[in-house]
Amino acid sequence: MKFINFAIVKFSAFLVLGILTAHYLPSNSFFLSYLFIILAIVAGLWFWAKKQLVQQPYFGIAVYLCFFAIGYFTYQMQLPEFQPNHYSHFISENKADLVQLKINQSLKPDKFYLKYFATITAINNNPAAGKILLNISKKSIKQSFSPDEILLVYAPITEIQKPLNPHQFDYSKYMKSLGVYGQLRLSSSPILKTQKASKTLMGIAQNIRAHIITKFQNTNLKTDERAIIQALVLGEKKDIDKNLYNEYAAAGAVHILAVSGLHVGILYIILAFLFKPFVRWKYGVFFQATFIVILLWGFALLSGLSPSVTRAVTMFSFFAIAKLFDREINSINTLFLSFFTLLIINPLWLFQVGFQLSYLAVFFIVWLQPLFYKVGYSKYWIVRKTWGIVSVTICAQIGVLPLSLYYFHQFPGLFLLTNIVVLPFLTILMCGGILIVLLASFDSLPNWFADSYNFLIEGLNGFIHWIAVQDEFLFKEIHFSILKVLGTYLLIIAIALLLKKMNYHRLVISLLAISVLISIYIYDEFRYSGNQFLIFQKSKQTLIAYKNGKHLTVFKSDSISNTSETYPLKSYKIAVNTNSYSEKKIPGFFKYNNKNVLVLDSLGVFPNATNVNTILLISSPKINLNRLIDSLKPVQIIADGSNYYSYVKRWEKTCKLKKLPFRHTAKQGAFPIE
Template identity: 85%
Template sequence: MKFINFAIVKFSAFLVLGILAAQYFPFNFFSLHYLLIILAIVTGLWLWSRKQLIQHVYFGIATYLCFFAIGYFTHQIRLPQFQPKHYSHFISENKTDLVQLKISQILKPDKYYLKYFATVSAINNESATGKILLNLSKDSITKSFSPDESVLVYASITDIPKPLNPHQFDYSKYIKSLGVYGQLRFSSTAILKTQTGSKTLMGIAQNLRAYIVAKLQNTNLETDERAILQALILGEKKDIDKSLYNEYAAAGAVHILAVSGLHVGILYIILAFVFKPFLRWKYGVFFQAILIVILLWCFALLSGLSPSVTRAVTMFSFFAIAKLFDRETNSINTLFLSFFTLLAINPLWLFQVGFQLSYLAVFFIVWLQPLFYKIGYSKYWIVRKTWGIVSVTICAQIGVLPLSLYYFHQFPGLFLLTNIVVLPFLTILMCGGILIVFLASFDSLPNWLAESYNFLIENLNGFIHWVAVQDEFLFKEIHFSTLKVLGTYFFIIALALLLKKINYHRLVLSLVAIATIISIYTYDEFRYSGNQMIIFQKSKQTLIGYKNGKHLTIFKNDSILNTSEIFPLKSFKTAANINSYSEKKIPGFFSYNNRSILVLDSLGVFPKITKVHTILLTNSPKINLNRLIDSLQPNQIIADGSNYYSYVKRWEKTCKLKKLPFCHTAKQGAFPIE
């Protein structure tokens, strides 16, 4: 299939390039006027090219530039710096504002806060816009917020903090991919007024989902079983226990907990069967397609319009439209058409992991599954069906593997066994779950049906647990850099092209891909072979790391507790490609790169020395810092996260008076010693 000749594929590629350019190279001068100029040029070239017998390249170049400009412009107008009324322009330190909000989404709460997404409508009675994160203290609440509820609060808008340790998960970057650039932290005392706001489709869907969840809580469904049902049917994952979710991830079955194309496909089959009698009518095909598309979009709304379910419903909608108008289409073309449409509507989806994994999985299934299916074709029905599941699972795993390793750094070795067992029963679970949700909504769920579903989910969870505890088949802490992702996809595509058709050019391309992979792995080995010393930020604890090639030594005060798997060392070890680890007690005085470093703990005792380069203050030592600086004449002072804040503030003032560089890891982040 020469899908590369499809215009929509090329247009999608240039749209993506435009979005990426706007993300990493935003320019103030690029505005709607330039987009209109490019569109006018393209229109003129199109009118001119229609009169030409031999077409010129200029029209094609202008067309691609037009789609690049569309991608650039649609993304840039969503950046806060190009929105004059965005609330981020009102952010300033120690400033409290009167903020009017409308709740748009309820998030999973953490230990201390209830969390919400909201849209800002006004600040200090001035019109404002933008999506914001709300953190409402649990200790002070009398009731939680509901979607579409308007709230007036008196609080400070702050930036979402960046990670304080290297290679730590960047929550601020993740939440910016959702269009959120600030947050509010407040208690119930800061809430001045609440009232019901105007209704929205998303708000109605979320309130309906909350109503159904409340009804399910009153049934005989067990807690874990009900949480799985809510994830399967409603896309509601907030109630899933963290350990249970981790077991699904370790077993390679976490995709069934996220409403995606698999669930939409099963629902499509169910709806097609239910509405099959419509085909007997003259215009039955038309009404059947319209009803199915409407119900699929209702399901997508109810499940929260996640990138994966939106992608699936969009594709099914295009297939249905093509079928109605009796137009020939193919999966690749429809896939890229939905890809182009969704990114044109919301370019921020390009940076969301779920969106990336969803499209990669479907692309490789559509592209490679026919090849794999031919390899294992059998005349026996049961073998064909089993191999169909296996081939689809393998193709999807090939498509998402490099990106999964990059984001999650683990690979479930028993994913194939998990999917062979789980996928055939997913249809039963979906049908049963839909029936239970429907009956529970009207308080008509019989106990025997709830207990039967409990039994099915309990056995499913038991199987998942058995797979997850096979630790020897779960490969963790896999280092996978951006270059490795790109190189691996290059190799997969080159090899797939060679297997589809063996010729000289594709063989050369495969050899180049192999050489590229070898070069990338060699470069990564060289890049991470150097030495590094770093003072990590860890609350109430001192951690000093010394990286020597691929070995990491951690110096700490507690010689009993093993810290290799705790935050922030676990992510650092994976990202830095560490393969050996050891722990030692922190020395009172040591040298690194010809720089002497004095470590002062709570005792404040140090050896007789005349001068040091760096002083590290740990565990709140009771010292006269002013006298110590005069005595040792250090070049810089560092205080880690083990110190009291009152002490740190006093030390910071002293260093400021002495015009001496001062670093507090709890504020500036981990400190690398050069």
């Protein structure tokens, strides 16, 4: 292995530590002043260290603190409170504002809204900045908007709602990782004015992509096949059928639908082959590297500059530049250099799942694949190539498995078979897809070529479907906490180091890692062994869950079967580590932790009970709440999502007059009975 420059690895580690500290332990003060102080100390120590014969550790410590401070500072710069022009400082609470914004990117629409990312340029005629999520009702407007269009609207800017049930996907948190801290909903509010703005590179790239997709619709490409090629070559996934996408996920091949390092690597090989004749000319290497880098970044722009693509293109750009200067290339150095560079540019990428999985997969391929390849080396060419694909797949899967289990809670058992078939197939599809994009753009795509591509994609989709329906090989609903993720990575690294070089110290470290992971599993079993009584929020339905150890009992108002596989119970079951489940009809009376819970449904009949702690109102009961409170003297009132809003408002007003705590799950989220 070529020399690894551990300095860039250490600098990256302290940069990440600074970003994480700023994220989890934020400071109200701006860190820039501290950064300047540390830089001054580093400069002073550097001049002092130059004159010393025996070097002291102070300079090194100061340098690491400097990179820690840079990480902290760059993260702070992304936060609205440290951006004087951010729109959050100008908006009026619960009031509409005159907002001027510029469309950045169109997103996948839902049933009711067209969705866009936009940048705010002014609020109430005051200059402003910041990204926002724009939702435009399909009923209010029929037209769609293109990147770089400017809109003038009069509407309130609101926060993106947090999940109302525990352990659900937090869309607001995901949006914040993209730098989006608010949203506009335009349903009845008119768009006052639209105009074209000056063109940007991103806008031009997206308009070109939209133009190519429009051209595709006039070809012989079928709907599913067209969606696959859009994902493979253009990074456009919003037209992929949901069932087809789920099949790719179940087969362990979803990574080929998201343009990533794999696709960029194939493109790099294609471009290096095409521009190989340049090296024969004087300065040909320079032109070769320049054209490859420009085309790679052009591809990244066209595919939307996703974190995985940006990471891969940055890394391959460093490869091309190093080759230009005839420098030895070490993959780990290049990987960490691209990692360091991208986090300096945008530290929020660290919290995106795609970014994390992408770097982990490449790191473990680079680090472990030589070891695996050596084990299965053969003198036969076909065996070597097959084992090369297998070893790369295994190393990538080892790298992403703990984090994948944490985020997605499933493991495709046939991932190895899938990748052995799909990876060679992908190279053919990428080459053909690029050619189809070029031909379709100029209305020159022959029907026979489109039909041939249809046939190839149909074959791939058929294979993926066959893998996906092998349910016995898809392990789902796996509970995996963040502690298990850390413990598993510790064990993987310890065993990998032991296999690379066996000695006593590494054996001890491996045994300690096994002990740590076992302790984490025991701790998790203990942590989730308690009881919980929870009233969920679900529109037009009542869901009450009682968790007793590892058994979950759900009380519900309807007769729909298999509620455990639907929102919001599925993710809750996995998160609290239950292994058995049952359903019952909602009784009129509960007792939990010596507290009595009375349930009133649409009939509104209540007993002459005493010591009622909580009253749960469901299905809009027609009751006199004043009389009910005076009669039963409850401690609190809860209304779930099955009630009419007009009823809830009346109950809330009554409880306010009675100075009695009132909770509406549709506004405040699921409520646990303590």
